[in-house]
Amino acid sequence: MFLRNLWHWLGSVHLAIILPALIIADLAVGFFSLKTHGSIFEPLNDMGLLTWTATYGRHNLQHTAWFFVLMGLLFCFVVNTFVCTTDRTAALLRRRQHGLIFRLAPHIMHYAVVVILFGYLSSYLFSQVHGNNILLPGRSVDIPGSSWRVRLASLDIHYYDGERLGFLTGQAYNPDVHLVFENDGKTFKRILSCTRPTWIGGYAVHLKDFAPRLEAYKDKKQFVNLTIKKDAGVVFYFAGMLLFVAGLVLYLYHWGVVHKRRASGMSKEGL
Amino acid sequence: MKFKIMADLAAAGLMVLAALIGCSSNLGESAKFINIGEFSIKTAPGGIKEIRDGAGRTLVLVPRGQTPPQGYAAHQIIEIPVRRVVAYSGYDISLLNALGVLPQVLVGVTKEKDYWVIPEIVSGMEQGRITYVGESQAVDFEELKNTQPEVVFTWDQAAIPILAELEIPAVITTAPVAMDLDTRLQFARFLAVFFDRGKEADAFVKRVYQSVERVQQKTEGVTERPVVAWGDIYNKRVKVEPGNSWAAEIILSAGGQYAFDDVYGAA
Numbered sequence: 001m002f003l004r005n006l007w008h009w010l011g012s013v014h015l016a017i018i019l020p021a022l023i024i025a026d027l028a029v030g031f032f033s034l035k036t037h038g039s040i041f042e043p044l045n046d047m048g049l050l051t052w053t054a055t056y057g058r059h060n061l062q063h064t065a066w067f068f069v070l071m072g073l074l075f076c077f078v079v080n081t082f083v084c085t086t087d088r089t090a091a092l093l094r095r096r097q098h099g100l101i102f103r104l105a106p107h108i109m110h111y112a113v114v115v116i117l118f119g120y121l122s123s124y125l126f127s128q129v130h131g132n133n134i135l136l137p138g139r140s141v142d143i144p145g146s147s148w149r150v151r152l153a154s155l156d157i158h159y160y161d162g163e164r165l166g167f168l169t170g171q172a173y174n175p176d177v178h179l180v181f182e183n184d185g186k187t188f189k190r191i192l193s194c195t196r197p198t199w200i201g202g203y204a205v206h207l208k209d210f211a212p213r214l215e216a217y218k219d220k221k222q223f224v225n226l227t228i229k230k231d232a233g234v235v236f237y238f239a240g241m242l243l244f245v246a247g248l249v250l251y252l253y254h255w256g257v258v259h260k261r262r263a264s265g266m267s268k269e270g271l
Numbered sequence: 272m273k274f275k276i277m278a279d280l281a282a283a284g285l286m287v288l289a290a291l292i293g294c295s296s297n298l299g300e301s302a303k304f305i306n307i308g309e310f311s312i313k314t315a316p317g318g319i320k321e322i323r324d325g326a327g328r329t330l331v332l333v334p335r336g337q338t339p340p341q342g343y344a345a346h347q348i349i350e351i352p353v354r355r356v357v358a359y360s361g362y363d364i365s366l367l368n369a370l371g372v373l374p375q376v377l378v379g380v381t382k383e384k385d386y387w388v389i390p391e392i393v394s395g396m397e398q399g400r401i402t403y404v405g406e407s408q409a410v411d412f413e414e415l416k417n418t419q420p421e422v423v424f425t426w427d428q429a430a431i432p433i434l435a436e437l438e439i440p441a442v443i444t445t446a447p448v449a450m451d452l453d454t455r456l457q458f459a460r461f462l463a464v465f466f467d468r469g470k471e472a473d474a475f476v477k478r479v480y481q482s483v484e485r486v487q488q489k490t491e492g493v494t495e496r497p498v499v500a501w502g503d504i505y506n507k508r509v510k511v512e513p514g515n516s517w518a519a520e521i522i523l524s525a526g527g528q529y530a531f532d533d534v535y536g537a538a
Contacts, residue, residue, distance in 0.1 A: 216508065
């Protein structure tokens with residue numbers, strides 16, 4: 001009885017309204033905390049959630065409490081979404097109505113959100129992050145824990161020379177980092193830029209920093225700083241996104257085509 | 272009923288959080304941790320310290336004679352107290368002076384003798400104890416190696432791979448975002464762990480804070496607050512300190528208004 005009550009309460013619509021409101025309020029606090037104490041959260045990207053919690057998180061609780069509250073709220077939100085969706089899905093499956101798959105579409109999207117959030121948690125809990133791999137042109141570094149080696153072949157930095165955004169004149173806006181990956185006698189070429197990471201052998205390679213950033217210094221030393229990640233959450237992100245897209249396509253089809261047919265059928269009947 | 276369930280959930284959440292924190296401390300209960308802006312120091316039993324520099328790189332400080340922990344490359348291990356230092360930044364060198372270790376430890380700089388006004392550096396260069404290793408953008412790494420530094424304090428990330436090849440540990444002493452006043456001052460405590468000069472660092476921080484407070488008290492009643500900008504003038508370019516920098520805070524403390532108070536970013 002208790003478990004049934006708990007299950008119903010966890011899937012209640014009231015909770016589904018209260019939780020997003022609490023999340024928004026908590027994120028508002030987080031916005032100001034990040035603005036004034038962003039450096040506390042920076043290491044979270046490479047040291048993982050557990051180590052960060054034990055160090056920066058625990059020792060700066062007045063600035064990080066909102067983050068732990070957010071995790072708790074997101075956990076409740078995931079539970080609420082899961083319970084609510086499972087209830088509805090079970091009811092639909094029991095009824096076995098015509099067009100069942102289309103009726104399941106919103107619930108497929110809800111499950112997708114749960115999978116994506118689980119992916120985020122996996123990323124922060126289980127990812128291997130090798131930060132600060134600084135490379136000069138022609139030099140290479142080993143990717144720790146693997147037989148891969150990465151070399152900076154060349155760095156082409158594009159500097160802004162347009163007229164519309166005068167304040168950006170002479171500033172780097174698009175670095176093309178030409179990398180060569182070597183493993184077991186084979187080489188693979190990849191181009192990396194700020195918003196375009198590359199994947200190789202299960203590793204994601206991100207551009208953290210580069211120089212020179214000003215055209216005036218373009219004759220000075222070039223370097224790139226790479227972050228290399230083996231991200232445990234990527235599989236879940238992609239699975240979640242595919243599931244979401246599948247749910248969305250089914251939903252739109254149902255909404256656009258089936259409803260239209262019904263509407264036209266009804267109008268014919270009316271004639 | 273609902274409140275009871277909510278209380279149960281909150282208690283469960285706290286238990287999960289406590290478990291997360293308990294499980295994650297791989298240095299044990301006696302481990303200590305402090306962070307100063309981007310920089311941090313984690314002390315393990317036995318006096319070994321794991322530090323994180325301004326670029327987020329991890330290095331380990333090992334008391335002399337003690338076996339370094341496994342899993343660190345040679346260029347990540349620094350024996351403390353450090354005896355020989357090459358430093359790029361004038362601020363780092365001034366802090367070495369404040370910690371009272373400059374004459375004993377500084378062996379290399381990136382500015383020629385004429386640049387310096389600190390008597391210990393001028394005399395050190397005259398006597399050959401301190402070597403000019405080239406300008407910061409064109410360091411002569413052979414000359415730098417000849418000074419046999421145990422650590423290099425630098426802001427130049429491009430120097431890291433070369434120093435790593437030479438098996439010389441390097442610490443990035445600047446951060447991607449401008450340091451505020453507290454971080455700028457507390458940074459003395461970060462440098463102090465390399466030389467076992469914690470007390471000197473505490474005294475320095477206290478002294479400077481007292482000076483800042485004195486100035487604040489004097490300017491408290493000032494009605495006319497001039498607008499001030501702080502920056503460096505280069506050929507065709509002026510670089511200013513952002514509103515989140517220590518420079519902006521100093522101007523506010525001194526009774527001024529900072530002209531770029533609304534700008535956030537790097538120093």
